[in-house]
Structures are given as structure tokens and as C-alpha cells.
Amino acid sequence: MVGQRLSTIVSTTAKLPKCDIVPKKYTGPSINELSKTRREHLNPSIKTYYSKPLAIHQGHRQWLFDLEGKRYLDMFGGICTVSVGHAHPKISEAVTKQLNTLGHCSNVYYHEKIHEYSKRLAEKLPGDLNVIYFVNSGSEANDLAILLARCYTEKNSVMSLKNCYHGMTYQTMALTSNSCYKYPVTQNPGFYTTMNPDVYRGLWGGNNCRDSPVQTDRQCACTDECQAGIKYFEQFVSELECNVPRSGLAAFFAESIQGVGGAVQFPKNYIRKVYGAVKETGCVFVSDEVQAGFGRTGEHFWGFESHGIKPDIVTMAKGIGNGFPLAAVATTTEVAEALTKADHFNTFGGNPVSCTVGLTVLEIIEEESLQLNSHRVGTHLLLELSKLRDEFSYVGDVRGKGLMVGVELVQDKGSRKPIEAVKFLRLWEICREQGLIVGKGGLYGNVLRLKPPMCITQEDADFAVEVLKNALSEISNS
Incomplete structure (x- = not known):
């Protein structure tokens, strides 16, 4: 049942903001070949996100493209690492x-x-x-x-x-x-x-x-x-x-x-x-x-x-x-x-x-005034995310400054117990399905981490909030 739920695609889908970049065609090893190499030759303690590994082929500013050319808004920035944008030409x-x-x-x-x-x-x-x-x-x-x-x-x-x-x-x-x-x-x-x-x-x-x-x-x-x-x-x-x-x-x-x-x-x-x-x-x-x-x-x-x-x-x-x-x-x-x-x-x-x-x-x-952009877009993002806290019982806390943001998910606001792992993972999968990459953290692994490249726009922030709202709606009704 869990596997079936994880593979379900929700009916409400957010529309990705426009991007003029056409990704290069990927011609390397298949996902199965990459998985085999990883099992045999890479550090076995490295954890892979998602039920199906996400393999990235190309990046541009706040965007990432997988092997099939599907585009994602990167709201994790390679674990808070990509500051000015992927593949910045300068x-x-x-x-x-x-x-x-x-x-x-x-x-x-x-x-x-x-x-x-x-x-x-x-x-x-x-x-x-x-x-x-x-x-x-x-x-x-x-x-x-x-x-x-x-x-x-x-x-x-x-x-x-x-x-x-x-x-x-x-x-x-x-x-x-x-x-x-x-x-x-x-x-x-x-x-x-x-x-x-x-x-x-x-x-x-x-x-x-x-x-x-x-x-x-x-x-x-x-x-x-x-x-x-x-x-x-x-x-x-x-x-x-x-x-x-x-x-x-x-x-x-x-x-x-x-x-x-x-x-x-x-x-x-x-x-x-x-x-x-x-x-x-x-x-x-x-x-x-x-x-x-x-x-x-x-x-x-x-x-x-x-x-x-x-x-x-x-x-x-x-x-x-x-x-x-x-x-x-x-x-x-x-x-x-x-x-x-x-x-x-x-x-x-x-x-x-x-x-x-x-x-x-x-x-x-x-x-590119990226510090100012972090302040403006980050403040907008935080205020929009706070509306999700008001709407959904699973959202216990929204916090941060600029583009260093956390959303803590709980079973209910009264107990503050961390959300069940299966629900958190389902929400994570929905985000990926709709083209949004977010991270996770916290002692209990129940905090969504949003730390994107500092070049994201307000439209990007609104897209991220819409996807999270869709995901929260589905796990609330499941």
C-alpha cells in the first residue's frame, strides 16, 4: 500500500514558471547503470533521496534538469551551497x-x-x-x-x-x-x-x-x-x-x-x-x-x-x-x-x-543584488508559508530569515510530535512530481529546508508555496 501511495500522482498540479533554457540531450549511462555503479563503487552510507533516485544532468540558475530533461525548481541549492545559481556563465x-x-x-x-x-x-x-x-x-x-x-x-x-x-x-x-x-x-x-x-x-x-x-x-x-x-x-x-x-x-x-x-x-x-x-x-x-x-x-x-x-x-x-x-x-x-x-x-x-x-x-x-533579493523574496516566501501554517494542522512552525527557511511538520499543533515518516515522504514525493526540490533536516527529519540559489524570483517562491499546498492537501485527505 505504501509503495502504491508513493507512486500516485496528485490531480492538482502547479505550473512551473517559465524558463527559456532547452537542456542538452543526455547520452550517458542509464539510471540502472548508475545505480549499479553506486552500489558497487560509492560510499554505501550515502543516502539517496526519493523512492526513485533523482539523477541530475544539467543546471541553470535556479533550475535543474534530470536525465529525461524534466525541469525542477531547486529550492535546496545543493544543500544550501549554490548561492548565485547553477552554471553561472560569469x-x-x-x-x-x-x-x-x-x-x-x-x-x-x-x-x-x-x-x-x-x-x-x-x-x-x-x-x-x-x-x-x-x-x-x-x-x-x-x-x-x-x-x-x-x-x-x-x-x-x-x-x-x-x-x-x-x-x-x-x-x-x-x-x-x-x-x-x-x-x-x-x-x-x-x-x-x-x-x-x-x-x-x-x-x-x-x-x-x-x-x-x-x-x-x-x-x-x-x-x-x-x-x-x-x-x-x-x-x-x-x-x-x-x-x-x-x-x-x-x-x-x-x-x-x-x-x-x-x-x-x-x-x-x-x-x-x-x-x-x-x-x-x-x-x-x-x-x-x-x-x-x-x-x-x-x-x-x-x-x-x-x-x-x-x-x-x-x-x-x-x-x-x-x-x-x-x-x-x-x-x-x-x-x-x-x-x-x-x-x-x-x-x-x-x-x-x-x-x-x-x-x-x-x-x-x-x-546582481542577491543579498537584497534574498531579503525581498525570502520575506515574501516566509509570509506565504505562514498562511499554510494557519491552514494546515501538519504545519507546526515556519521560521527563518532571507532564503534560509525551515517548515517544521508535526502530527498536530498541540503535541508538536514529528509528522509520521510515511506522510513526510509522501509530501516529498509530491513535490518532486510537480517539479519542486526541497530538502529535509531537524533532529527528527521532519523539517522542510528551503535554501535555494539566491537568484530565485517571487514567481518561483509562489510556485513553491503552491506545490507545498497541493502536497499538504493530499496528505491531509489521505
Whole structure:
């Protein structure tokens, strides 16, 4: 029965917005051949979305095309990674030119692009965050940030928030707080977590707590200061007093908005309070901007700016390279000096091609006003999604800023129990059938993640909402 339901196509179908691109004809291996190769030669722990694997052949801006040429609106952006659009012609042109000039040069030598890009990237950061380390992934960036913090403070303890995701290296696995990403091996020592200040699902929170166009439907009496933020901060202090050695923390890590955790936003002033407390002890504050950075949250270029803080270390990846394997760590000269206690080297960090991509992404964000577009289209999307929360009992919460959006699905609004997996998967399948790709996340895998290329239009946003409405209508009537 489940398989029959998953293959059913709903009668109400949304109309895809116009696109002038005609995809190239696919001539490669069949889906069956690809599946066989995947089973035999690829990492068996890689999870494939959908009942029938989705095989992508071509991309253009906010659009993706499968092997048969079917078009999809990509509202997941390759897991919040495609920032300026698939196959952007300016990036393709810049990369081709650079490859024809110099494809690789170790950073033990001078080459123009690493110097130009480090300067341009530092100019986008506030204050004295002027030293840039180039690496290849967000996990690697956070791993390096831990090393920097420990070398600088000469302390070992590191704290993060429950429900966070900071990577999957052996060290960042201990920093991440989600059992889905914990292998049954001895975890690295010195890592601690504190209560996640989730104003929808947590102990405290209400409808005045979030910096978002859409508030949770829980009631609160907050006026001048968010009381939920105070209570969660007290839990943080308790964690320090009870579990962390008296020498104190080397680093506190926080995403500006939790990404994999389901676009969870923190109560107003919570991050600022934690920041103030850890700075008093000499602890390094690390802002993980892997998903929230580069204009995605709309009002600011960096997510941490909405919290009113200036971190000691900023880690970034994903949107920095529009899908190219590029990441970076930014810090102060003082903190960076601590890493000279031994030699540090990265073979591919600052590669001429990757730096060219990074430079071009910065140019496109500015030239096409993509940060402003994230704010305008993202606010519209959030407000339209909030109407679905009012209409459907399965929609428990809508949250986010700009084009970093989460929709939490529940069995009913009263209990907030996660929606049954079969219903969630059916909704997911309907979205795909109607040409919409969305992600999922959250501790219980019940949050729809909408983090598209920042070039999407209001028409695209309306299409996404219409498809979700169709899907919610079907699972409500099934």
C-alpha cells in the first residue's frame, strides 16, 4: 500500500514558471547503470533521496534538469551551497580563463589570485578579522577553527549547542550534536554541549522571541527583553559551572541559524549574552557561517551581524564557491599568530582556480543584488508559508530569515510530535512530481529546508508555496 501511495500522482498540479533554457540531450549511462555503479563503487552510507533516485544532468540558475530533461525548481541549492545559481556563465568564463593560465600553484609560492581574494574577502568582514586561511570544506574549516582556538587560549574545552551540525571529520563529529552523525567510536575528548535555545520546540519561547518575519504560535509575555533568551542563557551558565573544567572554554561554536538542525533560530539577545560571557573569560567565539553567510539571510552579509556581535573566528564554506570545493577561516592577526607554533600547510587551500571562483561569486552577489533579493523574496516566501501554517494542522512552525527557511511538520499543533515518516515522504514525493526540490533536516527529519540559489524570483517562491499546498492537501485527505 505504501509503495502504491508513493507512486500516485496528485490531480492538482502547479505550473512551473517559465524558463527559456532547452537542456542538452543526455547520452550517458542509464539510471540502472548508475545505480549499479553506486552500489558497487560509492560510499554505501550515502543516502539517496526519493523512492526513485533523482539523477541530475544539467543546471541553470535556479533550475535543474534530470536525465529525461524534466525541469525542477531547486529550492535546496545543493544543500544550501549554490548561492548565485547553477552554471553561472560569469563563473564558467572566469574558471576557463584561469585554467588556461594557471591551474594550480602551491601557496608556498606567490600567485596573484590568493592575494587578491584574501584581501577582497577580508574587506567583507568587520573590524580586525583580516587573516584568511583557505581550505576545502566546512568540516575542514571548523576543524581548523578548533585548532586555532586551542593554540591561542592554551585551553582544551570546546562547547556547542545541542542540535548543531559543524561537520564530519573525526574532530568535528564531537562538535556536532546530532546522533545521526555520531559513529559508534570513542569521541574526541574536551567537547561539551548546552541546551538548544529553540523557541518552538524547547522549554521556553513564544511569539515575540525571534528575529524573523514569522513568529512561533506559542504565546509569551516578553516586552523589552526576551525572557526565553534569559532562561536559555541560565542553562548555558549552569553547563559551564557543572561540566566544564575551571580552566574554562577554549571556544564556543554557534551557527547564526542552525542549518542541518532545521533552520532553528535563537531567541533575541541569546547569542549576544553568551558572546559577552565567554569573552570575559578569554574564550574564543566561533561563528559558523557555512550556511548563513554570503547574504543568504538578507538583511546582513553575515548571519552573526543580526546578533550584534563580532566573532574572533568565522568559518565559511558552501555558498562561498557556489558549489566549488572552497572554504575559509577568518580570524584576527593575534589569534592567527598562535598557529605559528608549528608549521601549517594545505595543498589545495588558495588554489588559483578556487580563488578565482570565490572572487567571481563576490562580484556576482554585488552586481546582481542577491543579498537584497534574498531579503525581498525570502520575506515574501516566509509570509506565504505562514498562511499554510494557519491552514494546515501538519504545519507546526515556519521560521527563518532571507532564503534560509525551515517548515517544521508535526502530527498536530498541540503535541508538536514529528509528522509520521510515511506522510513526510509522501509530501516529498509530491513535490518532486510537480517539479519542486526541497530538502529535509531537524533532529527528527521532519523539517522542510528551503535554501535555494539566491537568484530565485517571487514567481518561483509562489510556485513553491503552491506545490507545498497541493502536497499538504493530499496528505491531509489521505
